[in-house]
Amino acid sequence: MSDATAVLRRFNRSYTQRIGALDDSFLGLGLPLGAMRVLFETGDGCGAQELRERLGLDSGYLSRVLRQLEDRGLVAVEADPADRRRRTVTPTTAGRRTLRTLDDRSEELAERLIAPLTERQRDRLTDALATADLLVRAATVSLDPVDPASPPARHAMGRYFDELDRRFPGGFDPGPVDDVSSMTAARGGTFAVALSDGVPVAAGGVQRIGEGVGEIKRMWVDDAWRGAGLGSRVLRHLEAEVVRLGYDVVRLDTNRSLGEAVAMYARAGYREIERYNDNPYAEAFFEKVLG
Amino acid sequence: MSDATAVLRRFNRSYTQRIGALDDSFLGLGLPLGAMRVLFETGDGCGAQELRERLGLDSGYLSRVLRQLEDRGLVAVEADPADRRRRTVTPTTAGRRTLRTLDDRSEELAERLIAPLTERQRDRLTDALATADLLVRAATVSLDPVDPASPPARHAMGRYFDELDRRFPGGFDPGPVDDVSSMTAARGGTFAVALSDGVPVAAGGVQRIGEGVGEIKRMWVDDAWRGAGLGSRVLRHLEAEVVRLGYDVVRLDTNRSLGEAVAMYARAGYREIERYNDNPYAEAFFEKVLG
DNA sequence: GCCAATACCTGACTAAAGTCAGACACATGT
DNA sequence: ACATGTGTCTGACTTTAGTCAGGTATTGGC
Incomplete structure (x- = not known):
């Protein structure tokens, strides 16, 4: 035990x-x-x-x-x-x-x-319960593959864009049309949403960008859920999906202003590489070879 | 709310x-x-x-x-x-x-x-739940007046003596007979035990030591329950009992090796006074005037 | 030895919670 | 218009959980 x-x-x-x-x-x-x-x-x-x-x-x-x-x-x-x-x-x-x-x-x-309880003990209890609540909720989140065009996926990506817009120094514009079909199984991709009580709290997708190379796209974790390990759970899930889809290299791009994300990739064994696309918002590029 | x-x-x-x-x-x-x-x-x-x-x-x-x-x-x-x-x-x-x-x-x-959950999150959850458990248990402890000669009271005092024996530099010997009748209502005293799941986890008594003067005796909190505020709860309860019994001054003696206890008395508004008894184990004496 | 109290047992009852099979109205695709 | 499927309703049923009023065996005080 x-x-x-x-x-x-x-x-x-x-x-x-x-x-x-x-x-x-x-x-x-x-x-x-x-x-x-x-x-x-x-x-x-x-x-x-x-x-x-x-x-x-x-x-x-x-x-x-x-x-x-x-x-x-x-x-x-x-x-x-x-x-x-x-x-x-x-x-x-x-x-x-x-x-x-x-x-x-x-x-x-x-x-x-x-x-x-005294004031101080109440505060301690409140802290402890809030932590326990977050972690218990995080532990029971279900990570399900969904169509990237489905409402929960759209919701998650919408929240993702909002956050980019808030955090990027010059804002973020996803453009008029958003084609997500590259993240469907039909085109060698996948998309997963983490739901808690039916509400998307984290998400991420994979698309094919070359022979044997997958790319992780649009990884997002709800602000209120930071620190519960959802990010690395989604990352691990997507890496497993990349392997399942038959790629042996996974790449991703990101922006320096997303510090925690960059730190997480480094912790997860990603190494920085040269620019591999022309995404104007991307500043840092990472790669990991999957066994 | x-x-x-x-x-x-x-x-x-x-x-x-x-x-x-x-x-x-x-x-x-x-x-x-x-x-x-x-x-x-x-x-x-x-x-x-x-x-x-x-x-x-x-x-x-x-x-x-x-x-x-x-x-x-x-x-x-x-x-x-x-x-x-x-x-x-x-x-x-x-x-x-x-x-x-x-x-x-x-x-x-x-x-x-x-x-x-990752290892680190599990540790955080464990910590949070252990804290919450302690505080929730502490909050639901019932503090009941009992006969100081009753089994739970005896149990509590036994544990108290054991602890004194462990903590006093020269050990502690309660003596062959232990007369607790001064802490009965009949003699102007009282004794209370805090039970959690039927097991004594804290206790304390009051006895009369002079005209209008009550004394708090044998205050004890189970080791495992430190930090949950049981000590001050028992103290508050006993002070209320002192008032109810018609005294306006409460005294107590203690030993320097019981640092937390001394600190708690100071926090609760007790001031140090001269020795008022010949208890060989007592090194510090406190008094508080109750409104 | 007697009486009251105690600890448990029995029968008769109830409400809540839920299951299952069929009935019925409405919706959808052809 | 028709077949098929869906969402809800109804009646008949079961199990669970519990209450209550007596009844019986045993005990302790006198």
Whole structure:
């Protein structure tokens, strides 16, 4: 048993016993836990299918739970005008009130929990939990290959361009059309997006730039996720993809203003080479020979 | 919403979604969760009553769960020879095997969870969780007034003496008889023990040493719990008790080798005074006037 | 030896949570 | 217009988890 898992498991035990009680705020509002979870997940309104997926519910079961909530006047269930087979669920005023009560209770429980701690200890706890949260989220991020033209990939690249524009001294302009087809399997490329709770938090792609040579393109990590090792995870994944696609050399270009990225490439065994393309934004060029 | 509760609640959400799955190791062994919990709590054998108390179960319900476990050959339920109304529950070989499987699964889940993290991130996570664990446990410690002659109080004082013996240059000898009756309500005193999972982790008492003067005695915090603010919590509690008991001055003595304690008293507003007793182990004397 | 208390057992009951198979309305591609 | 597929609803069912009111065996105090 490694030290890390032992600590994790010890934490899990003390946590579920103590803070798990935060979830008790779901109780005692006159609704069974299942219905409460559905109402909670509904938030400001969402589709029935989404609820089923997120909560992993049987469609028959959800149907009944929704009727229960509807009968109590907590939500309105209506047919989606765009596709009348689907249902959309919206909380009513009473439903929102219940949600607010839920929130208040949870807040109160959290406050009571940390009440015995001094200011300094609270700060330490907050720091520790924020770190743990980041790392746990990072560990459970799923890195999935996607079509570079798909919405999550577009979203990730959009964020990437925004960041370049912010960080490059003269800004960045991706140009009017952005052809990403070189990063599809059909053309010897690939693209992967890391999702957390369905939201892209990191991404990167590979394209072919010559005989036996792949190129890593558009590697991006969300600002809020820096320091959780997502960058090197994406890099390792893309390198494995490069090998899988049959290249033995991988290249990439970057800009000096992206200091952490340059440092990461150096750490990962990349060596600087001569300019190999005419990308006007690129200032540094790297290469790594993959075994 | 304070920052601390926001972080705690954010953590709770991501945690229950991700690591909460550690508890799923209870599932899929062919036993319902309730029965599994009972088997798990049984450990190396324990009384039925203890199980009921620890898990908060109805006696009828437990009776049935135990029979279920017995029918599957996982535990042996027998009458306690000392009191034949009571039942003792012991896991059989098969039961132990099931418990081991449970442990293996949980370990595997924990390993899979941290697998995507690098060594350095794992260390950071471990540190963060250990800190969070300590503080969460400390926050949920209950500080209860008890008879100073009761087993938990005796246990705490025993640990206290052991520590003095270890830390005092010449060792420490409490003497043959230890009269603690001065710390009972009947004689204008009190004693409190901080319990975590039923185990004493800190303690301290108050006794009367003169007109309007109380004395804090035998304040102790378990080594493993240093840095979680238990010391100052016990101190605050005892000062409140001193006020409640009608004294307006509180005194205490200590030894220079207990540096953290001396520092804590200074921080809490105690001022050093002349020797006020003939305790041969005491080197420093403090007093605080309570409003 | 008797009585009250204690520890557990039994039967009867309930609510919650979920599964499954079929029914039905609507959507989509041809 | 038609076949096929999708999203939801309904009824019938199961398991789990638990409660409650008595009942029985055992114990300790008198």
